[in-house]
Amino acid sequence: MSKIETPRVGFVSLGCPKAASDAENILTRLRSEGYDISASYEGADLVVVNTCGFIDAAVEESLDAIGEALKENGKVIVTGCLGAKKDAAGQGIVQSVHPKVLAVTGPHATEEVMDAVHFHLPKPHDPFTDLVPPQGVRLTPDHFAYLKISEGCNHRCTFCIIPSLRGDLVSRPIHDVMREAESLVDAGVKELLVISQDTSAYGVDVKYRTGFVNGKPVKTKLYDLCNALSELDVWVRLHYVYPYPSVDDVIPLMAEGKILPYLDVPFQHASPRILKLMKRPASSENNLARIKRWREICPELTIRSTFIAGFPGETEDEFNELLDFLGEAQLDRVGCFAYSPVEGATANALPDAVPDEVREDRKHRLMEFQEDISTRRLEAKIGKEIVVLVDDVDDEGAIARSEGDAPEIDGLVMIPDGQEMEVGGFYRVRVTDCDVHDLYAEPVYADEAPQA
Numbered sequence: 276m277s278k279i280e281t282p283r284v285g286f287v288s289l290g291c292p293k294a295a296s297d298a299e300n301i302l303t304r305l306r307s308e309g310y311d312i313s314a315s316y317e318g319a320d321l322v323v324v325n326t327c328g329f330i331d332a333a334v335e336e337s338l339d340a341i342g343e344a345l346k347e348n349g350k351v352i353v354t355g356c357l358g359a360k361k362d363a364a365g366q367g368i369v370q371s372v373h374p375k376v377l378a379v380t381g382p383h384a385t386e387e388v389m390d391a392v393h394f395h396l397p398k399p400h401d402p403f404t405d406l407v408p409p410q411g412v413r414l415t416p417d418h419f420a421y422l423k424i425s426e427g428c429n430h431r432c433t434f435c436i437i438p439s440l441r442g443d444l445v446s447r448p449i450h451d452v453m454r455e456a457e458s459l460v461d462a463g464v465k466e467l468l469v470i471s472q473d474t475s476a477y478g479v480d481v482k483y484r485t486g487f488v489n490g491k492p493v494k495t496k497l498y499d500l501c502n503a504l505s506e507l508d509v510w511v512r513l514h515y516v517y518p519y520p521s522v523d524d525v526i527p528l529m530a531e532g533k534i535l536p537y538l539d540v541p542f543q544h545a546s547p548r549i550l551k552l553m554k555r556p557a558s559s560e561n562n563l564a565r566i567k568r569w570r571e572i573c574p575e576l577t578i579r580s581t582f583i584a585g586f587p588g589e590t591e592d593e594f595n596e597l598l599d600f601l602g603e604a605q606l607d608r609v610g611c612f613a614y615s616p617v618e619g620a621t622a623n624a625l626p627d628a629v630p631d632e633v634r635e636d637r638k639h640r641l642m643e644f645q646e647d648i649s650t651r652r653l654e655a656k657i658g659k660e661i662v663v664l665v666d667d668v669d670d671e672g673a674i675a676r677s678e679g680d681a682p683e684i685d686g687l688v689m690i691p692d693g694q695e696m697e698v699g700g701f702y703r704v705r706v707t708d709c710d711v712h713d714l715y716a717e718p719v720y721a722d723e724a725p726q727a
Contacts, residue, residue: 281309281310281311282309282310282311282320282396282397282398283310283311283312283313283318283319283320284305284310284311284312284313284319284320284321284322284323284392284396285312285313285314285315285316285318285319285321285322285323285344285348286298286301286302286305286312286313286322286323286325287322287323287324287325287340287344288325288414289324289325289326289327289333289336289337289340289355290325290326290327290329290333290337290355290356291327291329292421292423292468292470292514293382293423293441293470293471293472294325294326294327294355294356294382295414295415295421296421296423296470297325297354297355297382297383297384297385298325298414299414299421300383300385301323301325301354301385301388301389302414304385304389305389305392308389308398309398310392310396310398316344316347316348317347317348319348320350320396321348321350321351321352321377321392321395321396322344322348322350322351322352323351323352323353323354323388323392324337324340324341324344324351324352324353324354324355325354325355326340326341326353326354326355326356326357326358326369327355327356327357328355328356328357328358328359328360328368328436328440329356329435329436329437329617330615330617331615331616331617331618332615333357334357334360334368334618337355337357338357338368338369338372338373341353341369341372341373341376342372342373345373345375345376349375350377350395350396351373351375351376351377352376352377352378352379352380352388352391352392352395353369353373353376353378353379353380354379354380354381354382354384354387354388355381355382356381356382356437356440356441357369358379358380358381358382358384359381359382359439359440359441360436360440360618360619361619362618363618367379377391377395378391378394378395381440381441382426382440382441383426383441415682416666416698416699417462417463417464417699418463418464418465418466418664418666418698418699419464419465419466419467419468419510419664419682420459420464420466420467420468421467421468421470422452422455422456422459422467422468422469422470423447423470423471424446424447424452424469424470424471424474424477424500425444425445425446425447425471425472425473425474425476425477425480426441426442426444426445426447426471426472427441427442427443427444427445427472428441428443428444428472428473428476429443429444429473429476429479429480430473430554430555430556431554431621432543432553432554432555432556433552433553433554433620433621433622433625434553434583434586434614434617434620434622435617435620436617436618436619436620437472439619441472443480444472444473444476444479444480445480446476446477446478446479446480446481446495448486448495449478449486449488449493449494449495449499449500449503450486450487450488450493452500453488453489453493453500453503453504456504456507457507460507460508460509463699464509465509465510465664465699465701466509466510466511466512466664467504467507467509467510467511467512468512468514468681468682469500469501469504469511469512469513469514470514470515471515472515473515473517473556474497474513474514474515474516474517475497475516475517475518475519475521475522476517476519477495477496477497477500478494478495478496478497481495483495483496488503497521497522497524497525498521498524498525498528501513501525501528501533501534502528502533504534505528505533505534510534510535510664510678511533511534511535512534512535512537512681513525513534513535513537513538513539514539514681515539515541516538516539516540517540517541517556518540518542518562518565519556522538523565523568523569526568526569526572526573526576527572527573529573529575529576530572530573535678536573536575536576536577536678536679537576537577537578537579537678537679537681538569538576538577538578538579539579539580539681540578540579540580541580541581542562542580542581542582542600543555543581543582543583544582544583544586544597545562545596545597545599545600545601546589546593546596546597548588548593549586549588549589549593552586552587552588552622552625553583553586553622562600562604563600563603563604566578566604575678577607577608577678577679577680578604578606578607578608579606579607579608579609579610579681579684579685580606580608580609580610581609581610581611581612582597582609582610582611582612582641583611583612583613583614584597584611584612584613584614584634584637584638584640584641585613585614585629585633585634585635585637585638586614586622586629587614587622587625587626587627587628587629588625588626588627588629589614589629589637594637594640594641597641598640598641598644601641601644601645601648602644602648605648605652606645606648606649607649607652607679608649608679608684608685608686609641609642609645609648609649610684611638611641611642611645612638613631613634613635613637613638614629614634646711649711649712650709650710650711653686653709653710653711653712653713653714654709656706656709656714657706657707657708657709658705658706659705659706660703660704660705660706660719661677661678661688661703661704661706661716662677662678662701662702662703662704663675663676663677663688663690663701663702663703663704663716664676664699664700664701665690665693665696665697665698665699665700665701665702666682666687666698667698668693668694668696668697668698669694670694671691672689672690672691672692672693672694673689673690673693673694673696674687674688674689674690675687675688675690675693675696675702675704675716676688677714686712686713686714687712687713687714688704688706688713688714688715688716689713689714689715689716690702690704690715690716690717690718691715691717692717692718693718696718702718702719703718703719704716704717704718704719705717705719
C-alpha cells in the first residue's frame with residue numbers, strides 16, 4: 276500500500292497583530308484539516324500570502340512578497356487587507372500587479388481562503404493528520420498570544436482606510452473569546468494581548484448583550500471581559516484603546532492587579548482642530564485630565580501612544596501644541612509617523628498639505644523631545660523590584676519584559692545574570708540601570724504570582 280502524500284502549504288504573514296490573528300485562524304484550519312505547513316517555498320505545494328495594505332510602504336512590501344512567492348513557488352493565494360484594496364480604475368491592486376495569483380480574498384476571510392486551498396490543493400482524508408492542539412496553530416512563542424475580540428471599526432478617521440478593508444465593528448461573542456482564552460492558558464500561555472481595531476468599543480454593536488461563560492452571565496463589554504480574563508491568572512494586556520469615558524472603569528482593575536497596568540492609546544494628535552480634521556473618536560475629550568485621573572487611581576500605569584506629524588493643514592503652532600501635550604502627559608512609550616497619504620483615504624483631499632521634508636523634520640523633533648521623557652520615566656524605576664516575563668535565555672543572560680512592555684513594540688529588560696531562568700517564566704528582579712529604551716536588572720527570586 277503506497278503512502279499518501281500529505282499536501283503542504285507555505286505561509287507568509289505580514290502586517291499588524293490583527294493580521295497575525297487572521298493568519299493563526301487560517302493556519303489552525305489548515306492543520307485541523309490535515310495539511311502540513313511548509314517552512315520553504317520549494318517544499319510547498321502552494322503558498323498563502325497574508326498581506327497588509329494600510330500605508331504605501333506596507334503595500335509595496337506585500338506586493339514584493341507576492342512576487343517572491345510567485346517566482347519561487349508559482350502557486351499563490353493572497354489574503355489580507357491588500358486583497359480588498361482597489362486602484363483608481365476600481366480594479367484589485369493585487370490582480371493588476373500579479374495577475375497569475377490563484378485567488379485573492381480580503382481580511383478575516385478564513386472560509387474563502389480555505390475554499391481556494393481546497394480547489395487548488397485538495398487534501399486526502401487522513402484522520403491521523405486532521406488533528407491540532409486545542410489552542411490552534413499560532414505564530415507567537417508559546418508563552419504569549421494575541422486575543423482578537425472584534426473585527427472592523429465604526430469610525431471613519433480621514434487618514435485610515437481600515438473600515439473599507441475590514442468593515443464595521445463586529446464583536447465576537449463573549450463566550451467565544453473566553454473559550455479561546457481558556458484554551459490558550461491551558462496550553463501554557465502566560466500573557467494574553469487583547470487586540471481589535473477599537474478595543475474600547477467591544478460590544479457596542481450588540482448593545483452589550485449578555486452571554487454566558489461557564490454558566491455565568493457576562494456582558495459583551497470591555498470591563499466585564501477584563502474581569503473575566505483576570506480570573507485566568509495570567510498577564511492581560513490591552514491594545515488599541517480609545518480614551519472613552521468607559522475606559523475609566525477598567526483602571527481600577529489595573530490598580531487591583533487583575534489586569535496589567537498598561538494602556539495602548541492611539542491619541543494621534545493634541546490639537547483640537549487637527550483631531551477634528553482627522554475625525555478622531557473622543558477628539559473632544561480632555562485627554563490630559565483623563566490621564567491624570569487614570570494615574571491617580573493607578574500610579575503604576577504605563578501608557579503608550581502613537582502620533583502623526585505633518586497631517587494636512589498642521590501649522591507649526593499646532594505641532595508645538597502636540598509637543599506641549601507630550602510634556603504635560605509624560606507618556607511612557609511613544610511612536611510617531613510622518614503623515615503618509617494612503618490611497619483611498621479622505622485626508623488626501625484636505626488642503627494645505629505639509630511638505631515631505633517638514634513632515635519628517637517634525638517626526639524627528641517629536642521623537643527627540645519624547646526621548647528625554649521616556650528615559651526619565653525609565654530612570655525612576657532604577658532600584659525598584661519588578662516582575663518580568665522571560666522571552667529568551669542564552670549564554671549572555673535572559674531577555675525579559677516588564678508589565679509595561681508589550682512584545683515587539685516596547686522595551687526589554689536585560690538580565691545578564693539570568694542564564695538559569697526559563698523562557699515563559701515569571702521572575703522578580705531589581706532594576707539596576709537603563710538606557711533610552713530598555714531596563715537592566717538582576718534576579719531576586721522566582722515569582723509565583725504573575726500579577727505581583
